[in-house]
Amino acid sequence: YQRKKNDRHLLVIDCTNKHLYELYNVFHDALSGKWLGGSGAFFDLTRNDRRPEGWTSADAAGLAIFPGLVRYDEAWNDTVPEIAHALRVTVRATNGHVFPASHTAGATPGALPMGARLRLKALVNGQDPALRTADPHARKIFRAMQRHGLIVADNGSDLYISGTFDTRWDNDILNPAFATLMASDFEVISLGWQP
8 A cells, every 4th residue: 555645755776777766655564574666667867768648757747856856966065066957846736747747747727737947037126046045055056946947847845846865955054045035036938848
């Protein structure tokens, strides 16, 4: 049976074979001594394939989770000048899906579709919103949201940016920094595209 609390994702990267496995609703069943999961998705990291139309993944949009996560080693490493990829984001409700997403998990009128691209505006009321935080690491995350944007990947908390699990994250820095941003600081830049 599936557990009802949280998504309980498990991401496994096979560096030797360049494979990514992403599982949803994972838990250890003590009675059987086995790990169980509600669903799983496989990604060959040597290819740039999209999942077949209608297919989900561990993310509702059918996208891979790992490529859209903020990693501590890129955000807090001062020798890495920028985070060079888009970030995954969740929103409260969605309406359909657009490419590159392959799966629909909501039909709320007026909501963004899975796969929509957002970007933190360069200026809000004449000021750069990335400068609302003095922390250079949080600012690096904000700059990634300006340069590479966000992709709507799942339903969840409004404008929730996810990071890899790492005990070094400092929420005493991140939470106040992210609290300076509002939904109106973002713009929709694309409601889907075709390669």
